[in-house]
Amino acid sequence: MNAPVAGFVDVGAVVDVPLRGSRVVSSPRGDIAIFKAADGVVFALRDACPHKQGPLSQGIVHGHSVTCPLHNWIISLETGEAQGADHGCTGVIRLRIENGRILLDVSALAVAA
Amino acid sequence: MSEKLVVIGNGMAAGRVLDHLFDMDSSRYAVTLFGAEPRVNYNRIMLSPVLSGEKDFADIITHDEEWYEAHKIDLRRGRTIVSIDRAAKVVIDDSGAKTAYDKLLVATGSMPFIIPVPGKDLKGVVSYRDLDDVNAMLAAAEKGGSAVVIGGGLLGLEAAAGLSMRGMKVTVIHLTSTLMERQLDAAAGYLLQKAMEQRGIEVVTKANTKAIIGEEGSVSAVELEDGRILPADLVVMAVGIRPNATLAKEAGLSVNRGVVVDDFMRTDDADVFAIGECVEHRGQCYGLVAPLFEMAKVVAARLTDDATPTYEGSTLSTKLKVTGVDLFSAGDFAEGKDREEIVLRDAARGVYKRLILRDDRLIGAVMYGDTADSAWFFDLLKTGADISEMRDVLIFGQSFAGGAKADPMSAVAALPDGAEICGCNGVCKGTIVEAIATKQLTDVNGVRAHTKASASCGTCTGLVEQLLAFTLGDGFQKAEVEPICGCTDLGHADVRRLIIAKELKTVPAVMQELEWKTSCGCAKCRPALNYYLLCDWPEEYEDDGQSRYINERVHANIQRDGTYSVVPRMWGGITSAKELRAIADVTEKFNIPTVKVTGGQRIDLLGVKKEDLPAVWADLNQAGMVSGHAYAKGLRTVKTCVGTDWCRFGTQDSTGLGVKIERFMWGSWTPHKLKMAVSGCPRNCSESTCKDIGVICTDAGYDILFGGAAGLHLRETELLCKVTTEDACIEHIAALTQLYREQGFYLERIYKWARRVGVETIRAQVVDDTERREALFQRFVISQRTAQIDPWAERVGGKDSHEFTPIARLEIMEAAQ
Ligand code: SRM
Ligand SMILES: Cc1cc2nc3c(=O)[nH]c(=O)nc-3n(C[C@H](O)[C@H](O)[C@H](O)COP(=O)(O)OP(=O)(O)OC[C@H]3O[C@@H](n4cnc5c(N)ncnc54)[C@H](O)[C@@H]3O)c2cc1C
Ligand code: SF4
Ligand code: FES
Numbered sequence: 001m002n003a004p005v006a007g008f009v010d011v012g013a014v015v016d017v018p019l020r021g022s023r024v025v026s027s028p029r030g031d032i033a034i035f036k037a038a039d040g041v042v043f044a045l046r047d048a049c050p051h052k053q054g055p056l057s058q059g060i061v062h063g064h065s066v067t068c069p070l071h072n073w074i075i076s077l078e079t080g081e082a083q084g085a086d087h088g089c090t091g092v093i094r095l096r097i098e099n100g101r102i103l104l105d106v107s108a109l110a111v112a113a
Numbered sequence: 114m115s116e117k118l119v120v121i122g123n124g125m126a127a128g129r130v131l132d133h134l135f136d137m138d139s140s141r142y143a144v145t146l147f148g149a150e151p152r153v154n155y156n157r158i159m160l161s162p163v164l165s166g167e168k169d170f171a172d173i174i175t176h177d178e179e180w181y182e183a184h185k186i187d188l189r190r191g192r193t194i195v196s197i198d199r200a201a202k203v204v205i206d207d208s209g210a211k212t213a214y215d216k217l218l219v220a221t222g223s224m225p226f227i228i229p230v231p232g233k234d235l236k237g238v239v240s241y242r243d244l245d246d247v248n249a250m251l252a253a254a255e256k257g258g259s260a261v262v263i264g265g266g267l268l269g270l271e272a273a274a275g276l277s278m279r280g281m282k283v284t285v286i287h288l289t290s291t292l293m294e295r296q297l298d299a300a301a302g303y304l305l306q307k308a309m310e311q312r313g314i315e316v317v318t319k320a321n322t323k324a325i326i327g328e329e330g331s332v333s334a335v336e337l338e339d340g341r342i343l344p345a346d347l348v349v350m351a352v353g354i355r356p357n358a359t360l361a362k363e364a365g366l367s368v369n370r371g372v373v374v375d376d377f378m379r380t381d382d383a384d385v386f387a388i389g390e391c392v393e394h395r396g397q398c399y400g401l402v403a404p405l406f407e408m409a410k411v412v413a414a415r416l417t418d419d420a421t422p423t424y425e426g427s428t429l430s431t432k433l434k435v436t437g438v439d440l441f442s443a444g445d446f447a448e449g450k451d452r453e454e455i456v457l458r459d460a461a462r463g464v465y466k467r468l469i470l471r472d473d474r475l476i477g478a479v480m481y482g483d484t485a486d487s488a489w490f491f492d493l494l495k496t497g498a499d500i501s502e503m504r505d506v507l508i509f510g511q512s513f514a515g516g517a518k519a520d521p522m523s524a525v526a527a528l529p530d531g532a533e534i535c536g537c538n539g540v541c542k543g544t545i546v547e548a549i550a551t552k553q554l555t556d557v558n559g560v561r562a563h564t565k566a567s568a569s570c571g572t573c574t575g576l577v578e579q580l581l582a583f584t585l586g587d588g589f590q591k592a593e594v595e596p597i598c599g600c601t602d603l604g605h606a607d608v609r610r611l612i613i614a615k616e617l618k619t620v621p622a623v624m625q626e627l628e629w630k631t632s633c634g635c636a637k638c639r640p641a642l643n644y645y646l647l648c649d650w651p652e653e654y655e656d657d658g659q660s661r662y663i664n665e666r667v668h669a670n671i672q673r674d675g676t677y678s679v680v681p682r683m684w685g686g687i688t689s690a691k692e693l694r695a696i697a698d699v700t701e702k703f704n705i706p707t708v709k710v711t712g713g714q715r716i717d718l719l720g721v722k723k724e725d726l727p728a729v730w731a732d733l734n735q736a737g738m739v740s741g742h743a744y745a746k747g748l749r750t751v752k753t754c755v756g757t758d759w760c761r762f763g764t765q766d767s768t769g770l771g772v773k774i775e776r777f778m779w780g781s782w783t784p785h786k787l788k789m790a791v792s793g794c795p796r797n798c799s800e801s802t803c804k805d806i807g808v809i810c811t812d813a814g815y816d817i818l819f820g821g822a823a824g825l826h827l828r829e830t831e832l833l834c835k836v837t838t839e840d841a842c843i844e845h846i847a848a849l850t851q852l853y854r855e856q857g858f859y860l861e862r863i864y865k866w867a868r869r870v871g872v873e874t875i876r877a878q879v880v881d882d883t884e885r886r887e888a889l890f891q892r893f894v895i896s897q898r899t900a901q902i903d904p905w906a907e908r909v910g911g912k913d914s915h916e917f918t919p920i921a922r923l924e925i926m927e928a929a930q
Binding site for chain 2: 009010011012016017018019020021023024025026027028031032034038039040052053054055058059060061062063064067069070072074076078079104106
């Protein structure tokens with residue numbers, strides 16, 4: 001039986017992600033970057049820039065965007081889309097915050113991968 | 114026979130329910146009211162004015178003795194309920210007495226959260242919740258001395274302000290970097306901190322309490338995680354609250370964070386209601402009074418069998434009750450793609466306003482310094498009114514936006530002649546307009562020269578430009594200053610000048626005082642500001658890692674595949690068997706794919722996995738090697754040649770001098786990278802003539818060169834001066850570097866800076882003016898005191914460990930077999 005593991009998985013505490021920073025969740029299907037914006041909102045994207053797969057987790061977070069460390073594309077943390085003149089989109093991973101913990105939607109990840 | 118209503122908790126929520134209940138039906142219930150506090154009901158939110166001395170307790174009583182008598186309420190003050198027996202429908206108090214109920218209302222409020230540090234139970238450690246706490250604080254304040262308030266939220270700041278007005282020396286310690294971070298954004302938090310500091314209250318942010326220290330059972334100091342000790346005769350813990358729901362939980366009622374209630378404020382027992390801070394409604398717990406006032410109407414209705422009103426949650430707004438501080442925040446002020454923000458900063462008046470819009474509706478507002486329009490904004494927010502018609506002028510408030518349509522430019526036009534434009538120099542509109550006309554001025558510089566307007570802090574420059582445009586029409590050409598980025602109209606030069614002139618020492622301070630147009634900057638301006646602050650306030654400013662490019666944050670160079678390269682320092686290009694052996698060992702141990710000799714006379718280990726970095730560094734540190742800063746906008750390499758040690762042409766000890774320079778100058782941050790070289794003779798084998806700073810040794814001494822380049826542009830160096838000793842050589846080089854650090858724009862190499870300010874002016878300051886040179890040299894030495902810490906060793910020691918380890922590893926992604 002092929003039953004994909006469904007639902008949300010606890011990947012850590014919100015306080016463990018630095019403000020205006022990010023952390024990586026490693027997975028066999030590629031890394032996921034968890035971001036925390038200056039206002040405390042948490043986001044998750046695939047850790048690969050739509051340009052040349054740069055690790056977005058290593059970028060500078062400003063507003064609800066991150067600047068890719070390799071060639072400075074600016075990616076929206078909300079939609080995963082490149083901003084301005086650049087085009088491309090990286091996958092957004094759904095998440096929930098419960099009792100200060102971050103829960104990632106891994107089923108979506110498995111399908112999308 | 115009237116029904117029996119028992120109320121647990123005689124606080125704000127209970128009082129309000131009873132007010133409504135008696136209004137609706139004064140005879141239906143016989144009420145028994147249990148209050149753990151030994152007094153009648155009072156307005157808890159006015160405790161702060163009692164603490165500060167602005168009010169007496171008598172002023173804040175909401176329900177006096179007569180009221181309880183008039184409504185025949187059996188008030189059991191000082192009595193705590195210890196359990197509820199729902200099967201028997203009785204409550205049991207701390208004397209063991211049982212009281213029967215038909216309907217029960219739980220209104221137990223919340224409990225101050227006490228952080229579990231050693232010393233929390235010492236005498237002199239208090240929380241801030243009720244009159245007893247205030248009395249304890251007042252008793253301590255009588256004796257004077259110092260108070261430490263743990264927690265820079267609403268309660269903590271009110272306590273701090275009160276204690277300070279009572280004559281104590283107060284320090285507030287706060288966990289995050291800005292005060293009230295849940296209600297305010299960084300800019301408003303900065304202004305608030307400034308206002309507290311102006312009251313003589315010291316604010317220590319990013320401070321974690323490690324322990325409370327006592328002497329003979331009484332508190333004497335607070336120890337922070339970083340080792341600092343703050344003396345304290347009184348410690349107020351105001352770090353948060355949690356719903357007081359234990360009683361309900363033990364009675365078997367459904368409790369999450371708070372007692373769970375439905376839209377009628379009913380618990381899962383039809384005869385038990387709950388209200389106030391102890392409840393959780395639709396997943397939300399509240400810590401303010403507005404929601405409980407709304408809840409109270411619903412409870413009262415329900416108790417009189419009126420099922421029409423329901424409670425559907427509240428939109429919250431916060432005001433801080435510290436006299437002289439105007440602060441308001443409401444709604445949701447997070448940023449987002451579907452949201453737009455409008456920011457207004459008036460540095461002269463200390464005003465900051467930020468509105469968040471979504472789909473032409475106001476969803477959040479933060480205001481500091483001028484909250485006159487808060488009610489109007491809060492109303493727009495709650496009603497969700499469409500604001501598209503007045504969007505452009507919305508931020509100017511009701512009188513402006515609510516009235517006839519107007520655009521910001523005509524707002525300047527409409528100002529009376531007497532309106533002050535430049536606060537620093539007291540220049541009004543009429544004076545400027547007249548000067549423009551009579552002196553035929555065409556630009557801001559002209560206005561500055563003739564009226565002084567915009568000549569000091571410069572924040573009115575925008576207004577002056579608008580006046581020029583308004584007076585000259587199309588004849589006005591705005592001066593072309595390239596702004597740092599889209600977040601500001603100011604260029605690097607103005608920002609650097611103003612940071613010093615206005616003594617701005619944090620990123621939020623710069624953004625507020627210089628009227629940044631975004632709330633937290635971008636990837637262009639933040640690294641620049643971080644550098645400027647680091648350079649200008651070396652011993653005070655704390656580096657902001659999140660404003661640095663990844664390489665400088667993790668102290669290695671990111672590669673195209675996401676791995677990193679590691680370049681240890683090889684002082685002056687000199688290495689040893691021990692170092693080479695360590696490099697070889699580390700290469701094998703961590704399977705590092707490439708080892709390369711760089712163009713900078715040292716060795717690069719390429720393709721290191723990020724997670725391995727700290728372990729790689731630990732091994733290199735073991736062999737005595739430190740970071741080569743191959744990633745830094747800072748000192749990179751000092752290349753040398755073999756000089757008098759070996760070379761048949763060598764005139765001076767070029768290797769030794771290069772090593773000395775590198776050891777003295779490593780760790781310094783500069784506007785862009787800084788590369789040097791020392792050659793032993795004019796044959797110039799270390800390529801000194803194309804470096805940022807180069808030295809060529811001669812029989813007569815040392816030629817100091819600067820402003821070379823061999824990257825995107827090719828440029829030969831200029832001669833700075835000739836000196837005769839190594840010491841003089843080092844002093845001139847350090848002074849030159851310091852001048853570049855203080856004047857250079859972020860990402861401007863030395864050759865570009867020299868072209869901008871002129872080689873002559875640099876020589877005049879570094880060579881001709883001895884005093885200036887010595888001062889520059891001293892400032893460099895001072896900033897090196899805190900700069901020469903090996904970043905690798907720090908991280909091997911655990912700093913920023915979150916950077917190097919994934920927060921989680923998922924292994925469950927594959928479908929089950
Ligand atoms: C490793 C090295 C090449 C090599 O294999 O030898 C190198 C590698 C890089 N150089 Fe370089 N440069 C290296 C010596 C040089 C030199 C020669 C020198 O230092 O004597 C130059 C010309 C001299 C100069 O700087 O003017 C040089 C001029 C540049 C430039 C152009 C700078 C300019 O303003 O014109 C860049 C781009 C930049 O900085 O924006 C650059 C940028 C880079 C970066 C950092 C590209 C980047 O932004 O990621 C490369 C990655 C480094 C890494 O380790 O991952 N590199 N680069 C050399 C490291 C030297 C060291 O030990 O630290
Ligand atoms: C110093 C201070 C300033 C504040 N300022 C503001 C402000 O500016 N704006 C704002 O909106 N809010 C403010 N608040 C919050 C506001 O006071 C609370 O939201 C409000 O008081 C909550 O009402 P409540 O009835 O739920 O709880 P409370 O008013 O705390 O009442 C609960 C009562 O129940 C009693 N009790 C608890 N357990 C038992 C038991 N088992 N048996 C008998 N009695 C019990 C307690 O002793 C307490 O008297 C402030 C709070 C404080 C402490
Ligand atoms: S020359 Fe270009 S490709 Fe080579 S290391 Fe320097 S920046 Fe990279
Ligand atoms: S890989 Fe992200 S910008 Fe090139």
